[in-house]
Amino acid sequence: MKKFIMKLPRQYHEVWMGDGSLDFLPGFPPLKRASQCFILTDSRLKSHAVALEKALLLRGIRTHLISLKVSEELKDFKQIYPLFGELLKKNADRHSIILALGGGVIGDVVGFIAGTYMRGIRWVGIPSTLLAQVDSALGGKTGMNHEQGKNLIGVIHQPSLVLCDYQLLNSLPLRDQISGLGEMLKYGLIFDPKLFSRLKRQVKPGGPDLKSLQNEISVCLKWKAKTVVRDEQDLKGIREVLNFGHTFGHALEAESSYGTFRHGEALIYGMRVACELSFRRGYLNQKTQSEIDVVLKRVQDPPLPPKITAKKYLKRIQSDKKARNKRVRFVLLKKVGQTVLDQECTDQEILDSILQIMKAGV
Numbered sequence: 001m002k003k004f005i006m007k008l009p010r011q012y013h014e015v016w017m018g019d020g021s022l023d024f025l026p027g028f029p030p031l032k033r034a035s036q037c038f039i040l041t042d043s044r045l046k047s048h049a050v051a052l053e054k055a056l057l058l059r060g061i062r063t064h065l066i067s068l069k070v071s072e073e074l075k076d077f078k079q080i081y082p083l084f085g086e087l088l089k090k091n092a093d094r095h096s097i098i099l100a101l102g103g104g105v106i107g108d109v110v111g112f113i114a115g116t117y118m119r120g121i122r123w124v125g126i127p128s129t130l131l132a133q134v135d136s137a138l139g140g141k142t143g144m145n146h147e148q149g150k151n152l153i154g155v156i157h158q159p160s161l162v163l164c165d166y167q168l169l170n171s172l173p174l175r176d177q178i179s180g181l182g183e184m185l186k187y188g189l190i191f192d193p194k195l196f197s198r199l200k201r202q203v204k205p206g207g208p209d210l211k212s213l214q215n216e217i218s219v220c221l222k223w224k225a226k227t228v229v230r231d232e233q234d235l236k237g238i239r240e241v242l243n244f245g246h247t248f249g250h251a252l253e254a255e256s257s258y259g260t261f262r263h264g265e266a267l268i269y270g271m272r273v274a275c276e277l278s279f280r281r282g283y284l285n286q287k288t289q290s291e292i293d294v295v296l297k298r299v300q301d302p303p304l305p306p307k308i309t310a311k312k313y314l315k316r317i318q319s320d321k322k323a324r325n326k327r328v329r330f331v332l333l334k335k336v337g338q339t340v341l342d343q344e345c346t347d348q349e350i351l352d353s354i355l356q357i358m359k360a361g362v
């Protein structure tokens with residue numbers, strides 16, 4: 001197992017990575033100190049959750065298991081409201097701990113509940129998707145969706161521990177592997193040309209080879225950690241670079257109704273649009289832009305919905321929470337490994353970039 005420490009301004013926590021690391025969880029300090037433990041899990045991971053529950057009970061830790069049917073719709077107040085009731089019924093108190101065993105949806109839901117229940121209790125992230133292991137498990141951001149947009153409601157509430165067990169990925173469906181690869185490619189593009197080159201080789205029919213990606217998973221997670229530590233509250237423009245590709249990506253997710261595209265699938269289109277815009281704004285040279293587009297285009301992704309027009313995406317982008325005075329702040333690329341923030345993109349430039357990607361297809 002590998003470990004690093006996430007040193008945040010007001011707290012720190014450990015991040016453990018390795019095959020079978022979940023077996024060691026009951027012995028970790030945050031668990032030993034808990035009055036009660038609540039495992040909130042994706043029903044697809046029920047067998048892992050049941051084994052974990054048994055292991056915790058054997059150690060004398062009072063444990064409850066709550067299994068949820070997961071989809072993007074779960075990130076909704078009405079859906080999660082009854083979970084607060086469950087915690088109250090079982091007398092969860094400020095010394096209780098919630099374990100989030102699942103992908104990004106479970107992480108966002110548990111982080112939000114833990115951040116607000118009794119004004120904040122501890123939680124542990126046990127990410128089970130590639131996307132969550134390379135990205136969403138770190139940083140403490142939690143997000144509930146609103147009909148006006150994605151992740152518009154939330155708190156920043158850091159976990160007490162994050163544990164990435166690569167073995168959980170063994171059952172991950174192809175589309176979710178690709179979705180995670182999308183987020184990994186983002187880290188390569190914004191920070192790390194060498195990582196991008198290595199990941200390029202994983203863009204192949206049949207999806208990435210997860211076993212040989214373990215080193216790259218930890219590299220992405222460390223990039224995420226490095227960025228979050230410098231700008232935990234997302235106020236300095238440092239953490240904002242992680243939004244590369246997300247402006248169009250979120251618009252696509254919302255316009256096509258949540259769930260049609262996996263987060264990372266939509267992000268791949270978002271990065272293509274962002275690269276096209278980077279070229280049109282004079283940051284990225286055409287050769288690099290088309291080299292990147294060739295790679296991203298090769299990733300197996302559902303086609304863009306034919307009924308959604310470029311104008312609709314633009315409108316959605318403008319109502320995004322990051323829109324300031326109707327001008328959107330884009331994270332653009334100067335070259336692989338170097339970004340720039342740009343608030344001066346015109347509507348026409350954004351529209352043309354979207355249209356270009358729509359025309360180029362998959």
Ligand SMILES: NC(=O)c1ccc[n+]([C@@H]2O[C@H](COP(=O)([O-])OP(=O)(O)OC[C@H]3O[C@@H](n4cnc5c(N)ncnc54)[C@H](O)[C@@H]3O)[C@@H](O)[C@H]2O)c1
Pocket residue numbers: 042044045070071072075102103104105106108128129130131132135136137138139140141142143151168169170171172173176179262263264
């Ligand atoms: N908080 C953050 O910083 C942050 C960052 C990125 C994404 N997100 C959020 O994360 C969500 C996307 O994350 P995700 O792709 O992990 O979504 P997810 O949790 O919906 O998981 C994707 C699918 O994989 C299934 N699944 C999960 N683990 C599995 C496993 N081990 N084996 C088989 N199936 C499994 C789930 O049931 C689901 O169908 C979005 O809501 C996004 O907004 C949050």
Ligand SMILES: [Zn+2]
Pocket residue numbers: 135183246263267
């Ligand atoms: Zn993302």
